[in-house]
Amino acid sequence: MTDFPTHARVVVIGGGVGGCSIAYHLALMGWREIVLVERSELTSGSTFHSAGLVGQLRTDVNLTKMIRYSVDLYRRLKDETGYDPNWREVGSLRLASSPERLEELKRQVALARSFGLPLELISTQDAQKLFPIMNPDGVCGAVYLPTDGYIDPSGVTQALATGAKNRGAKFLTNTRVQSIAIKNNRVQSVVTDQGAIETEIVVNAAGQWAGEIAKMVEIYLPIIPMAHLYLITRPIKDLPKNLPTMRDPDNLVYWREEVGGLIAGGYERQPAPTFLDGIPQDFNNKLLPPDWDRFAPLMDGLIKRTPIIEHAQVNMLLNGPEGFTPDAEFLLGPTTVKGFWVAAAFCAHGLASAGGIGKAMAEWIIEGHPEWNLWRLDLRRFGSNYSSQAYTLARTVETYAKYYDVHYPYEERESARPFRPRIIG
Ligand SMILES: Cc1cc2nc3c(=O)[nH]c(=O)nc-3n(C[C@H](O)[C@H](O)[C@H](O)COP(=O)(O)OP(=O)(O)OC[C@H]3O[C@@H](n4cnc5c(N)ncnc54)[C@H](O)[C@@H]3O)c2cc1C
Structure with missing residues (x-):
């Protein structure tokens, strides 16, 4: 490859919305010699099949502030970069x-x-x-x-990439990371199928593949790819324009308008973890087969709340995998290997959060800490028990199945018990 950079100040791995936002914010904060490496095309991981809803309300003030920043950014990206991410502030x-x-x-x-x-x-x-x-x-x-809304997932990724490139960041697509060299517990270089890049800082923004990248430096990340389903209808006659997005968590479902039709999905009680033996090497720009049986309970909820959907013509039932964690929050921050950072497993709210994630990661790397208290997302919150895939899987499936439940203080988990039985007395 001509112009292949053999040295970088930072290498970001992954050209999804997360990696592009991190590259954008590092460049915005004045860093140069930023290289983003993507094994296929930008947005070809989980990003291209996102439903695109941007909901700001989280159960934690800091996480909500983080997504509020995303919205502020998404509003101005078109003017700033010249690339229209199609932000629609329809409310929720x-x-x-x-x-x-x-x-x-x-x-x-x-x-x-x-x-x-x-x-x-x-x-x-x-x-x-x-x-x-x-x-x-x-x-x-x-x-x-x-102030909530929705956005074109590929559009926002390309807009962030454009903003980063305009500030000098280099994007290498069709370039696969094969290994990461470490010396004295510090990152030395990233080895790709196109050549090696010397660097002291690597950001693993490889989405559901972040576990594979982390294993290259002998770190285990608690990530399980979960198959997420949503329906896309054909245009529905007389569907009102500019509908807000809507969530009905008691019926486990959400909706948004899509070119005169509806996108509608949810969080089923019997979720489907996937690719537990490894994600196929060529799984880019790909989906899983539609799973109507698993979608049936969500369809009941959708028809109950929006009867019009019963007779709508179906364009497709989209089934796409996304990296989830045992508590449905992200994995962000530094690791035990110096210079090796993680920003991955965005648990089906990565589109909404990407703007804030990029800002937080850039501040963390450059200034030593992000503006917001992000302990809820810090990967160091997970103990060594999460290095067991069986344990991580059980917890992740439970969390996904209860994603839309009302959660009470001191709620106890039911899965993966008894993990450490003790005889008392
Ligand atoms: C069906 C579905 C619906 C969703 N709906 C919403 C929604 O409505 N709102 C919302 O906020 N979020 C939603 N999400 C979540 C959102 O799409 C994701 O959180 C987000 O796109 C993840 O971005 P990412 O950059 O972390 O990962 P990805 O987009 O997966 O990017 C990771 C990249 O890393 C690359 N990579 C992997 N290994 C290597 C390697 N060895 N070398 C180089 N590159 C590598 C991959 O090719 C990939 O492009 C949804 C997800 C799914 C699956």
């Missing part, structure tokens, strides 16, 4: 289809108000005005966030 609804959920939503409104997020508690009637195809039976109320 979250329904309470149970009294317990309504209580949770009221608490979230109080939390959101404490740091200025314009989340409003609204009546079922007002929710139905915003989302007229909704059947209001059993809805106790809702929250509405006018």
Whole structure:
């Protein structure tokens, strides 16, 4: 390869939305000699098949602030880079289809108000005005966030890559990382199938493949690829324009508009971990076969809340894998190998978070700490028990199956028990 860089200040591995955002923010903060390495094309991992919903509300103030930063960035990316990521600020609804959920939503409104997020508690009637195809039976109320929306996953990745390249970052596509050389527990170089790049800093942003990359430096990451399903309908006659996105967690489902039709998916109770013996080497720009049996309970929830979907023509049932962790939060931060950083396993909210992840990682690498307290995402939160794939798998499946549940303080896990039985007495 001509112009192959043999030296870099930092090498980012992975050309998904995460890696591109990290390269963009490192460049924005003034770093040069940034090289991003992608084994196939940009966005060809989990990013291209994302549903693109951007919801800011998380259960933690810092994580919410991180996604709020993403939204601020997505609004301005077109003007800044000249590449339109098709950000649609249509707002979002979250329904309470149970009294317990309504209580949770009221608490979230109080939390959101404490740091200025314009989340409003609204009546079922007002929710139905915003989302007229909704059947209001059993809805106790809702929250509405006018600044949420959705974005084109490939568009936002390309916009971030353009912003990084405009500031001098180099992007090497069709370049596969084969190994990482270490000396005295420090990163020395990244070896690719096109040549070696000397560097002291590597950021592993390889999504569901991040575990494979980490193994190159003998680090185990608790990541399980999980197959996530959503339906894409053909245009639906008379579907109202500019619908907000909507989530009905009690029925395990979410929706957004897509060129006059709907995208609708969810988190089923019987989730499907995948590729447990390794992800095929050529799994780029690929999907898993549709799984209608697994989608059936979600379809019931969708039809119950939006009966119009029962007779909509189906374009496809998309089944795509994504890296999940045992607590459905990311793996970010430094590792025990000096210079080896991780930003991966975005648990089906990586599109929403990518802007904030890029900023946090760039600050962490350059200044030593991110602006926000990200302990909830710091990979050091996992103990050595998570080096067992069986343990990690059991916990991850449980978390995915309960993703949309109301979670209470002191909630106990049921999976992977008894792990360490003790005889007392
Ligand atoms: C079906 C589905 C729906 C989703 N919907 C949403 C949503 O609505 N909202 C939301 O916020 N998120 C959503 N997500 C999640 C979001 O798409 C992901 O979190 C995000 O795209 C992950 O980005 P990434 O950069 O971490 O990984 P990826 O996009 O997977 O990028 C990692 C890259 O690393 C590269 N790589 C791997 N190994 C090597 C190697 N050895 N050398 C070089 N390169 C390598 C891969 O080729 C890949 O391109 C969804 C995910 C799925 C699967």
